[in-house]
Amino acid sequence: xxxxxxxxxKIENKSILNGLNLEVKPGEIHAIMGPNxxxxxxxxxxxxxxxxxxxxxxxxxxxxxxxxxxxxxRAHKGLFLAFQYPLEIPGVRTxxxxxxxxxxxxxxxxxxELDALEFLKIVKTxxxxxKIDEKTLDRQLNVGFSGGEKKKNEILQMxxxxxxxxxxxxxxxxxxxxxxxxxxxGVNTLRNxxxxxxxxxxxxxxxxxxxxxxxxILMNGKIAKTGCSDLALELEKxxxxxx
Amino acid sequence: MREKxxxxxxxxxxxxxxxxxxxxxxxxxxxxxIQFISNIKQxxxxxxxxxxxxxxxxQNLKExxxxxxxxPKINYQDLYYYSAPKSVSDQPKSLDDLDPKLLETYKKLGxxxxxxxxxxxxxxxxxFDSVSVATTFKDKLTEKGVIFCSMSEAIQKHPNLxxxxxxxxxxxxxxxxxxxxxxxxxxxxxVYIPKNVRCPMELSxxxxxxxxxxxxxxxxxxxxxxxxxxxxxxxxxxxxxxxNQLHAANVELIALDNAExxxxxxxxxYPGDKDGxxxxxxxxxxxxxxxxxxxxISWTQVETGSAITWKYPSCxxxxxxxxxxxxxxxxxNNYQKADTGTKMIHLGKNTKSKIISKGISAxxxxxxxxxxxxxxxxxxxxxxYTQCDSLLIGNKCxxxxxxxxxxxxxxxxxxxxxxxxxxxxxxxxxCNQRGLNQEEAxxxxxxxxxxxxxxxxxxxxxxxAQKLVGISLxxxxx
Numbered sequence: 001x002x003x004x005x006x007x008x009x010k011i012e013n014k015s016i017l018n019g020l021n022l023e024v025k026p027g028e029i030h031a032i033m034g035p036n037x038x039x040x041x042x043x044x045x046x047x048x049x050x051x052x053x054x055x056x057x058x059x060x061x062x063x064x065x066x067x068x069x070x071x072x073x074r075a076h077k078g079l080f081l082a083f084q085y086p087l088e089i090p091g092v093r094t095x096x097x098x099x100x101x102x103x104x105x106x107x108x109x110x111x112x113e114l115d116a117l118e119f120l121k122i123v124k125t126x127x128x129x130x131k132i133d134e135k136t137l138d139r140q141l142n143v144g145f146s147g148g149e150k151k152k153n154e155i156l157q158m159x160x161x162x163x164x165x166x167x168x169x170x171x172x173x174x175x176x177x178x179x180x181x182x183x184x185x186g187v188n189t190l191r192n193x194x195x196x197x198x199x200x201x202x203x204x205x206x207x208x209x210x211x212x213x214x215x216x217i218l219m220n221g222k223i224a225k226t227g228c229s230d231l232a233l234e235l236e237k238x239x240x241x242x243x
Numbered sequence: 244m245r246e247k248x249x250x251x252x253x254x255x256x257x258x259x260x261x262x263x264x265x266x267x268x269x270x271x272x273x274x275x276x277i278q279f280i281s282n283i284k285q286x287x288x289x290x291x292x293x294x295x296x297x298x299x300x301x302q303n304l305k306e307x308x309x310x311x312x313x314x315p316k317i318n319y320q321d322l323y324y325y326s327a328p329k330s331v332s333d334q335p336k337s338l339d340d341l342d343p344k345l346l347e348t349y350k351k352l353g354x355x356x357x358x359x360x361x362x363x364x365x366x367x368x369x370x371f372d373s374v375s376v377a378t379t380f381k382d383k384l385t386e387k388g389v390i391f392c393s394m395s396e397a398i399q400k401h402p403n404l405x406x407x408x409x410x411x412x413x414x415x416x417x418x419x420x421x422x423x424x425x426x427x428x429x430x431x432x433x434v435y436i437p438k439n440v441r442c443p444m445e446l447s448x449x450x451x452x453x454x455x456x457x458x459x460x461x462x463x464x465x466x467x468x469x470x471x472x473x474x475x476x477x478x479x480x481x482x483x484x485x486x487n488q489l490h491a492a493n494v495e496l497i498a499l500d501n502a503e504x505x506x507x508x509x510x511x512x513y514p515g516d517k518d519g520x521x522x523x524x525x526x527x528x529x530x531x532x533x534x535x536x537x538x539x540i541s542w543t544q545v546e547t548g549s550a551i552t553w554k555y556p557s558c559x560x561x562x563x564x565x566x567x568x569x570x571x572x573x574x575x576n577n578y579q580k581a582d583t584g585t586k587m588i589h590l591g592k593n594t595k596s597k598i599i600s601k602g603i604s605a606x607x608x609x610x611x612x613x614x615x616x617x618x619x620x621x622x623x624x625x626x627x628y629t630q631c632d633s634l635l636i637g638n639k640c641x642x643x644x645x646x647x648x649x650x651x652x653x654x655x656x657x658x659x660x661x662x663x664x665x666x667x668x669x670x671x672x673x674c675n676q677r678g679l680n681q682e683e684a685x686x687x688x689x690x691x692x693x694x695x696x697x698x699x700x701x702x703x704x705x706x707x708a709q710k711l712v713g714i715s716l717x718x719x720x721x
Contacts (some may be wrong), residue, residue, distance in 0.1 A: 048676050071675035080676075087673040091691030100687060101677035108678070140691070157677065 001026050001049075001165055001196045007057035010043055015208035016042045019057070027193040029219070031207055032200045033232060034218030035067075035240045041084060043218070047198075048081040049074050050173040055208035061165065078164030082154040082171045088142040094153065095137040098123060098160060105161055126159050130186050150177040155186035158160045162190070167198045172206040184209030204236040261347075268325035270456075274298065276428055280325050282604055283345035284395050284429075287402060293458045297415040297425035304419045311611045311643065312551045312580030314524060319490060323457040324427045328371060332357035367589040368393060368432045368448045370461055380444065390435040393445055394462050402704075404435055408466055412495040412559070421528040424460045427612045431492070436471035436502075441662040445701050450490075450511070452523070461641070465495070465500035469535060473503040474701055487523045487550055491528045500535030500562065505543070507700050507709055508556075512548035514715075515601035519578025519607075522550025529556035533565035533594075541568040542585065543699040545708045547715040549617040550579060555613070556585035560594035560622075570696040573690075574715045575608030575640070584614035586644075589625040598629040601693045602644075605636035611643040616659075620651040627656070633663040634692050636685065636719045672719070681720050686713030 003198040009017040016039045023032050034040050046053055049071035059066040062077060068209045069077065089097065103113040115124070127134045132152050148228050151171050158166055171183055187197060189209050197214065207215070207229060215231040217241065225231065268279045277298055281291040306317075368378040369389065384391050390401060397405050415425040432448040439623055452459050489513065496504050506529075515522025525548075531540035542556040552575075558567025569585035587596035596616065602608040616627045633642035644661050666688060674684035690697065690709050700708055 009676055050672055070358050070706075071672065072678050075676055075678040081675065083676075087667070087670050089670055089673075089688060089691050093696035096269070097677070097687070101674075102680060104678040104680075104683065161678075 001062065003058075003060040004196075005060075007043075007046070007059065008041070008055070008208040009046055010054040011042075011052060016053075016221055019045075020222055022216065022223060024196045024198060026196055027191075028214065029187075029191065029197040029199065029210065029212045031212040031215045031229075031232065032198060032218050033202065033204075033215060033235060038218045039221045040218055041169055043153075044081055044084075044167050044198075044200055047074075047167055048079065058149045064216065072104070074214050075110075075161075076105055078161075079161035080158055080161055080166050082151070082158055082166070082168045084169040084171075084173065085149040086142050086145075086154055088140075090140055090143075092141045093137070094139055094141045095120070095123065097141045098137070098157060101157070102160055117166075123156075123160060127156060129189065130156060130159060130182055132182070134154050147174045148176060151175060152179060152182055155183050159186055160188060164194065165196050165198070166190070167200070169200050171199075172201050172203060180206065181209060204232040257511065257714055263328050265325040265326050265328055265422070267323050267327075267444050267457075268321055271320045272322070272324065272423075272609050273642035275657050276324050280427060280429060283290070283325070283327075284398070286395075286398055288623075289402075289406065290398055293410070293415070293422075296628045298427075300416050301419070301422045301426055304422055305702070306419045310553055310582045311613075312553065312582055312609065314487070314551055317524075319423075322489065324460065325429055326457045327429075330537045351382075354642070362661065368446075370430055370432070370448060370450045383443065387440050388437040389442055390433065390680070391441060392433055394428070394464065394712070396435050397464070401433070401435065401691065404466065405433070405464070408495070408497055409462075409464055410495075412497060412530045415526055417528065420491045420526045421582040424462060424491050424528070426461045427458075428462040428493065431463045433496065434465040434473060434475065435450065436467045436473045438461075438468045438523075439470040440468075441471065441523070442473040443474060445474050447478070449478050450458040450492075452488055452490065456486065456488075460490075461492045462531070463492065463494040464497075465504055466497045467504045467538075469502060471499075472503045472505075474507070476507040476509070476704060477700060478509045478511070486524055487524055489524045489526065489548050490549075492529075494529040494556075495538055496529075497537060498531065498532030498533050498565075501537045502535060503539040503541075504531065505541045505701075506531070508544040508546070509704060509711065510537075510544065510546045510548055510552070510609070511568055511711060514548045514579050515577070516552040517577050519550070522579070523547035523548065525552045525554065526555040529554060530559065530568070531557070533562050533567060533591075535565070537564045538561040538562050539568075541566075541570070541699070542568040543696065544572070544583075545696070545700070545711065546571070546581060546583060547711050549581075552579075552581040552583055554583050555615075557588070558596065559588045559590065560625075561590045564593045564595075565590040565591055566594070569596075569598045569600070569614075570699045570713070571600045571612075572603070572693045572696045573601070573602045573612075574612055575605070575610045575713060576715055576719050577606040577608060579608045580610075581608075582611040582613055586611045586615040586617065587627060589616075589618045589622040589627070592621070592623045592625075594622055594625045596627045597629070598624075598631075598633045599695050599698055600629075602631070602633045602642055603636065603689055603692070604633065604640035604642050605716055607639045609641040609643075610643060613645045613647075615647045615649070616657055618650040618652050618655040618657065620704050622652050623654050625652060625655040627658065629657075629659045631659075631661040632692070634660075634689065635663070635665045636716065666720070682713065682717055685716050685720050689713070689716060 004022040007020040099119045216226050512523035575582045600612045602610040612631045618625045631644045
């Protein structure tokens with residue numbers, strides 16, 4: 001699915017990633033943990049195509065050179081980033097945004113675009129499954145949403161687009177326990193043999209609900225240690241310094 | 244068609260010309276030309292005198308020059324003031340007699356003139372260069388007593404209404420372009436809604452400039468009698484030409500007691516090419532008088548075309564408790580310039596006005612909001628709320644907000660809010676990550692920015708306007 005080979009990244013001459021290697025196979029869930037400033041969000045940004053980084057190394061996504069794909073092309077090919085800070089877009093109804101996006105993705109994959117009724121039926125079902133209030137759909141995108149509502153909205157988009165490769169960038173930060181369960185439930189519902197997840201998190205807490213196949217510790221722009229889910233528990237006990 | 248032209252047409256799909264035989268007045272601005280226009284329209288003597296009065300006045304007027312967008316001097320003697328398809332001057336009796344080329348033109352523009360292909364519930368008056376070529380649904384409107392016809396026809400058939408109201412909101416001495424229009428106006432739409440009638444359909448005029456070296460000077464007059472309501476929409480397009488063409492219209496609205504007029508404009512004149520060559524000078528005077536108590540006039544404009552847009556649709560709030568509204572979207576891209584806004588003149592007691600302006604500037608364009616809120620000493624408890632938001636795309640464009648407030652009444656309440664922001668890179672990235680390309684993302688964000696204004700448009704046109712917002716900004720980012 002995703003193969004990162006010796007990735008380095010600099011921003012304004014400051015090195016953030018220093019030779020990162022990672023392979024994510026179809027159906028796997030990888031958790032990435034690491035102290036503040038270790039490069040977790042930078043990795044998410046580079047994978048989704050954000051500009052402004054000086055990059056070297058290789059990333060293959062579904063056997064294609066990821067760097068040759070524009071941001072929206074990556075999205076069309078099933079790469080989805082749940083944002084740490086989802087953006088507000090005033091005046092744009094959430095349902096309109098979701099429909100426009102879903103249809104852009106469908107169109108690029110040669111599928112028929114959905115009309116308003118077909119779309120509403122699907123999105124309402126998804127919202128109900130995730131226990132997300134469907135009134136959200138009528139509100140302006142993320143405008144005046146609480147932190148939890150914004151994150152839940154990201155999960156709704158994820159389940160609607162049915163991506164191949166999901167990156168969750170600290171989606172659990174700042175969530176109460178109920179919202180955390182909704183997020184975890186969203187991931188677990190989508191989990192299957194063909195879909196992979198990269199879960200960036202600070203806390204072991206989320207991994208109580210989503211059992212990862214691998215846990216990586218990112219320090220100084222590199223993967224310092226890889227283990228199974230026990231590693232997160234150990235980390236919670238002793239902290240990054242002892243790892 | 245040559246490839247280059249095809250490429251251009253992609254940017255402005257209304258840029259084609261219609262090859263049609265036309266009758267023109269000789270070039271130039273003089274008494275003979277005015278006489279020619281009046282003659283060809285078989286106008287009564289009072290109308291010709293009215294025109295001549297304006298022409299005489301014009302000799303003592305100078306073009307205003309206080310506006311921000313400057314333009315090269317216009318040679319008024321080098322323009323045609325009258326151009327009409329030959330077939331129309333033979334006075335077709337019905338739509339079936341209309342030149343197929345004209346029907347084809349309007350079909351290409353998406354304007355249905357044949358009633359059997361009617362679009363929802365909209366009556367259309369089509370103005371081609373200097374004359375009205377067709378008005379649809381006349382019978383259905385006549386049943387309700389609604390008069391909807393070309394200005395030329397109104398002068399013939401409803402002289403009392405025309406005499407009473409023409410020039411009563413925009414005096415013929417008003418200013419250079421208004422006076423010029425009064426002297427040489429060729430056609431336009433006329434609407435009268437009788438007492439207590441709610442007009443049963445949207446009325447719409449579609450303006451098309453076709454001939455080259457021709458100015459378009461149309462005149463629209465809408466009268467809403469006591470307790471009546473009408474919603475009216477105008478649309479505009481023109482072929483792509485390297486020359487700049489002048490469009491100087493006058494629009495007058497009159498709302499009597501308890502009457503309401505909703506006037507919407509979707510202006511998509513040819514904006515010029517990417518290097519700023521060609522395009523329409525859209526210098527228009529629009530003014531409404533809320534003459535009766537509890538009357539209301541609401542202007543909504545979506546200005547996306549023209550090389551220069553220079554207009555201030557205004558409301559004179561004479562009647563007590565009358566309401567004026569102005570909702571505006573002005574989009575400028577490439578080298579386009581706009582200096583637009585409104586004037587709200589509060590004369591009556593408890594008068595209210597609301598101004599919502601959204602300016603979007605991209606490329607090397609320059610966009611100015613200029614507005615006046617004037618509260619007269621007699622206008623007790625007058626209220627105004629103004630909100631001006633500007634959005635910049637890129638770093639080579641400009642946005643300016645110039646509000647004037649004159650208040651002579653201490654019981655008045657005037658609020659003004661203004662913001663200027665740049666299109667947010669993070670928002671664009673977010674949209675891209677959700678599968679939207681740069682243009683789709685810009686269109687979505689800008690439509691959101693304009694939402695308060697777009698939702699004022701009649702539903703039939705809102706979707707079209709949303710698309711237009713996106714198209715006007717194509718190529719502005721990235």
